[in-house]
Amino acid sequence: MKKNMIILETRDLKYAYPDRTMALDGIDIEIEKGKRIAFVGPNGSGKSTLFLLLNGTLKPRQGEVLFQGRPIKYDAKSLREVRRQIGIVFQNSDDQLFAPTVYHDVAFGPVNLGFPEEKVERCVNHTLKYFGLTELRDKPPHHLSGGQKKKVAIAGVFAMEPEVIILDEPLSNLDPAGASEIVELLNELKHFGKTIIISTHDVDLASRWADVVYVLNGGKVYNTGHPSRIFSDRILMENTKLKLPTIVETFREFEARGIADGHTPMTLLDLVDSVEGPYIGVRCAVADCDIPEGQQVGLFMREGTIVAVPYTQQEAAGLALCDAGAGDEVLIEDVRGSLTSGTGRIHVVRIPRVIEGGSMNVDIGDLQALVDGATFDRVGAMGTSAKVTAAKAGIHPDFEVDVIQSAMLLALRGLDCLVLASGGMAELVKQRVDERNSNGCRNIQCSIEKI
Amino acid sequence: MNNLLDDYALASPLRHSNNWLKLTVVAVGILGGVSAASPVTPLFIAACMGFAAVFLAKVPVKFYLKLIALPLGFAATGSVVILFFFGTGYEIASIDTLGYHLAIRSQGLNMAALVIARTLSGMCCMFFLALSTPMVELFSVLKSSRVPDVFIELSMLIYRYIFVLLEVAVSIKFAQTVRLGYKDFLTSLHSTGMLAGTLFIRSWEQGERLYIAMDSRCYDGKLAMFSSKKPVKAFELVLTSLYVISIIAISFSTKNMSIV
Numbered sequence: 163m164k165k166n167m168i169i170l171e172t173r174d175l176k177y178a179y180p181d182r183t184m185a186l187d188g189i190d191i192e193i194e195k196g197k198r199i200a201f202v203g204p205n206g207s208g209k210s211t212l213f214l215l216l217n218g219t220l221k222p223r224q225g226e227v228l229f230q231g232r233p234i235k236y237d238a239k240s241l242r243e244v245r246r247q248i249g250i251v252f253q254n255s256d257d258q259l260f261a262p263t264v265y266h267d268v269a270f271g272p273v274n275l276g277f278p279e280e281k282v283e284r285c286v287n288h289t290l291k292y293f294g295l296t297e298l299r300d301k302p303p304h305h306l307s308g309g310q311k312k313k314v315a316i317a318g319v320f321a322m323e324p325e326v327i328i329l330d331e332p333l334s335n336l337d338p339a340g341a342s343e344i345v346e347l348l349n350e351l352k353h354f355g356k357t358i359i360i361s362t363h364d365v366d367l368a369s370r371w372a373d374v375v376y377v378l379n380g381g382k383v384y385n386t387g388h389p390s391r392i393f394s395d396r397i398l399m400e401n402t403k404l405k406l407p408t409i410v411e412t413f414r415e416f417e418a419r420g421i422a423d424g425h426t427p428m429t430l431l432d433l434v435d436s437v438e439g440p441y442i443g444v445r446c447a448v449a450d451c452d453i454p455e456g457q458q459v460g461l462f463m464r465e466g467t468i469v470a471v472p473y474t475q476q477e478a479a480g481l482a483l484c485d486a487g488a489g490d491e492v493l494i495e496d497v498r499g500s501l502t503s504g505t506g507r508i509h510v511v512r513i514p515r516v517i518e519g520g521s522m523n524v525d526i527g528d529l530q531a532l533v534d535g536a537t538f539d540r541v542g543a544m545g546t547s548a549k550v551t552a553a554k555a556g557i558h559p560d561f562e563v564d565v566i567q568s569a570m571l572l573a574l575r576g577l578d579c580l581v582l583a584s585g586g587m588a589e590l591v592k593q594r595v596d597e598r599n600s601n602g603c604r605n606i607q608c609s610i611e612k613i
Numbered sequence: 614m615n616n617l618l619d620d621y622a623l624a625s626p627l628r629h630s631n632n633w634l635k636l637t638v639v640a641v642g643i644l645g646g647v648s649a650a651s652p653v654t655p656l657f658i659a660a661c662m663g664f665a666a667v668f669l670a671k672v673p674v675k676f677y678l679k680l681i682a683l684p685l686g687f688a689a690t691g692s693v694v695i696l697f698f699f700g701t702g703y704e705i706a707s708i709d710t711l712g713y714h715l716a717i718r719s720q721g722l723n724m725a726a727l728v729i730a731r732t733l734s735g736m737c738c739m740f741f742l743a744l745s746t747p748m749v750e751l752f753s754v755l756k757s758s759r760v761p762d763v764f765i766e767l768s769m770l771i772y773r774y775i776f777v778l779l780e781v782a783v784s785i786k787f788a789q790t791v792r793l794g795y796k797d798f799l800t801s802l803h804s805t806g807m808l809a810g811t812l813f814i815r816s817w818e819q820g821e822r823l824y825i826a827m828d829s830r831c832y833d834g835k836l837a838m839f840s841s842k843k844p845v846k847a848f849e850l851v852l853t854s855l856y857v858i859s860i861i862a863i864s865f866s867t868k869n870m871s872i873v
Binding site for chain 1: 748749774780826833835
């Protein structure tokens with residue numbers, strides 16, 4: 163770990179509330195640039211206090227906060243610079259949205275940074291467009307839904323172009339659709355090289371989203387590391403009143419029954435991988451014709467499901483456990499061989515980012531022809547400009563959340579996926595698929611096309 | 614919370630018309646109405662404003678009538694008093710009750726009609742403004758008329774947090790109601806007191822959080838205030854001139870007119 167990569171760190175940070183309870187009792191953290199950090203811990207563990215110390219709102223009783231290697235100074239001028247660089251999004255959006263309209267609120271930061279009027283306008287319009295909020299620009303905050311308020315709050319911070327964005331409980335009080343939209347947004351921001359810090363009680367979110375997890379308890383850093391290390395430690399979780407992520411719990415139960423092994427999975431894809439392959443000797447398939455009990459059958463993937471036919475040199479084979487008619491489900495035991503031959507492919511189409519003109523620079527006709535011409539089973543969209551472009555072309559994406567993982571899961575079931583991805587996200591998809599392929603997992607084909 | 618005047622103003626197509634034009638229309642209306650000697654001018658103004666609110670600002674007629682009915686009710690009760698107890702002139706009608714002689718005299722009748730007409734015109738003007746110009750627009754008017762920033766910013770923040778605190782108040786009240794906080798008069802008094810107290814503390818805390826939030830975004834004594842340029846359209850200008858000229862003309866020609 164190179165020292166100059168660390169953007170934010172604290173040394174022996176101590177802070178006490180006026181009633182002398184220690185809120186933070188010697189916190190040492192080192193946050194690398196461009197990483198996604200999650201702070202987890204029970205209520206009252208000091209997460210919010212730590213955040214207010216990180217951007218200089220509170221002054222520590224002891225210790226120091228270092229931004230880009232230099233200790234924060236607490237005079238007005240230095241604080242302004244720190245706050246510009248370290249944006250903070252509060253848990254309750256109403257605390258943060260104080261201007262009469264969305265436009266005014268997003269403009270608040272840039273105006274106070276002293277930008278000239280034209281620059282403010284350009285900056286705000288771009289931010290609104292990027293966050294998909296242009297339609298709401300003249301609305302007052304009390305006419306917005308919870309998810310929209312949260313988006314505006316993030317946009318208001320983003321407009322100041324900070325290096326680090328801190329979000330206190332970004333998903334609290336949001337419905338699942340709103341929550342996944344915010345998660346996607348955070349991933350997109352990470353792609354811009356921003357360092358993103360969140361606090362959350364949601365271990366499922368922290369485990370699949372974060373690069374580094376800090377567990378806070380009683381004002382101290384209880385533990386830190388990659389989520390797969392933190393969340394596989396049952397004792398650590400119990401001591402800090404946190405629960406294990408659902409995926410980890412599921413894996414534990416599978417492991418105990420001997421149908422999964424390997425590293426503790428953090429994502430659905432990891433979990434699927436851990437139960438793939440030789441561990442399952444019994445499979446459920448759909449019979450393609452009448453199959454009597456005890457017959458040897460060949461297995462292959464068709465349209466995402468396993469199909470059983472009388473054995474003729476298929477790569478995977480087994481014995482039918484029961485009688486089945488055509489179209490019935492049938493249990494197959496003694497499954498041998500591999501079902502990989504049916505792995506689908508992922509075709510990524512790179513859509514220009516909002517900055518590059520977004521959907522305006524896409525030939526919608528070409529895109530429609532591509533979708534109509536090729537035989538894709540599912541279409542996914544990733545990033546703001548890709549979603550807008552899809553809507554323009556009359557394409558209804560089947561998946562917009564966790565796109566890379568969803569595409570790989572579908573490909574493993576033998577389905578071909580088309581992924582529309584904004585800008586650099588296209589390369590990210592390929593990179594992630596290649597990473598997976600090089601780990602010796604079942605190979606997935608992935609290709610990129612620019613449009 | 615659905616019937617706030619500001620919500621109608623935000624949705625109104627007139628929201629994007631020039632603010633000064635709207636203010637001129639309203640100012641002329643109010644002055645014209647108040648200075649008129651006969652009820653004709655105020656009634657004409659009220660009709661114009663009503664028309665503008667319903668057809669140009671697209672306010673639902675039913676809602677508008679309800680809105681007007683409220684101040685009109687007050688004016689009507691006031692006028693009854695004026696009708697019976699004011700003025701000289703010949704008697705138009707009279708009632709004898711319980712030994713009292715109550716008479717409606719000509720001047721009293723004229724005065725009562727004028728009061729009602731003026732109230733109506735004034736209210737119609739104010740409602741037109743309220744229904745076509747959201748607070749946000751008024752803030753930029755204040756800004757361009759060189760009102761000190763401090764006042765504008767304070768009113769912007771107050772305006773914004775009215776809604777936040779209103780929501781808090783509604784939910785506290787609901788929480789009290791479901792636990793029988795308003796079952797009889799005494800309990801209601803007690804609950805209302807608690808509501809007010811809690812609301813005070815909440816707004817105090819809200820203020821502190823607001824301060825931190827503003828500080829975190831580099832607050833430097835500047836809230837964004839842009840009056841987006843809204844050119845006056847020719848059609849609007851013609852309509853306004855017609856309106857002003859008609860008011861002046863009617864005012865002069867009906868100067869000595871009275872109903873009796």
